[in-house]
Each structure stands twice: as structure tokens, then as C-alpha cells.
Amino acid sequence: MAKRNAENISLGDVLKDFIQSNRLEKGLNKVSAREAWNEMMGTAISNYTTDVKLDGDTLYVQLSSSVLREELSYGREKIIKMLNEEMGKDLIKKLVLR
Template sequence: MVKRQNEFQSIQDLMKDVIKENKLTKGMHQLSVKEAWANLMGNGVVSNTDKVELQGKTLIVKLKSSVLREELSYGKEKILKMMNEELGEILISKVLLC
């Protein structure tokens, strides 16, 4: 049982504690990455995306269109930078487009 703390904490801090204690960080990062991809890439790219996942520090994006994959491959560094900025921390060190 957890001891009651006399000090007040924000909801955000409490949620971080719950996520950390229950080892949910990896799953929360997966959700954050998918949400960031949808926010940054727009409807055209998102509608041609099959899967977005984070494996270790590698962002793996499976695309339906080979033309789109080729076009996005020219901007991998920009995608990497934008995704990390959107996530608020450096979670991604490599982008793999499949």
C-alpha cells in the first residue's frame, strides 16, 4: 500500500508516477508517436500510412505508396527533428520507411 503524502501534486505529476510505477512508459511512447505522426504529416500522408511504431529508438513507418516512400526518404532528417520536437523529448534516433 502506498503511503499518503501530505504535499499536493499536480495531476500531470501523478499520472507520470502511475505510468512509471506500472511500467506503461513504452506503451505511452507508442501512442505519442502515432499521434505526433498524424499531427505532423497531414491527411494525405496519414491516409497512405499502414503502420507507425517505435522499436527502441527507431521509428518504423509502413507506407502504402512507393512514390510517397521515395519522397519522404529525402526528408528523413527533417521528419526525425520534427517528431522529436513534437514529442518533447528525443525518443527517435532513426527513421525507417518501409
């Protein structure tokens, strides 16, 4: 029977180590960016969103409405700030609306 480690390790620390050792952080960031977009923008804008993709520090958002794309382009900096706050990390530096 294996002996237990006398040191107590929190579950959060174990999960962080697992994610880093298996290089899963990049994929999880992509999922959290997509979820943050849908959460922060609400259902009205999410209905016009066809694709959300995180590539490096740039978030690409495909919209089906050119009018909505133009309106959102005026508030890019605010959207980036809100999304980073929602995810809890400074992950997005640039927002590209297509």
C-alpha cells in the same frame, strides 16, 4: 478515516509516478509516436500510411506508395526532428520507411 498528507503534490507528478511505477511509458511512447506522425504529416500522407510502429528508438513507417516513400526518404532528418519536437522528447533516432 485516513489522514491527508500535509504536502501538496501536483496531479502531473502523481501521473508521472503512476506511469513509471506501472511501466507504462513504453506503451505511451508508441501511441504518442503514432499520433505525432499523423499530426505532423497531415491527412494526405496519413492516407498512404498503413502502419506506424516504434521499436526502441527506431520508428518504422509502412507506406502504400513507393513514390511517396522515396520523396519522404530525402527528408528523414527533418521528419525525425519534427516528430521529436511534437512529442516533446528526443525519442526517435532512426526512421525506416517501408
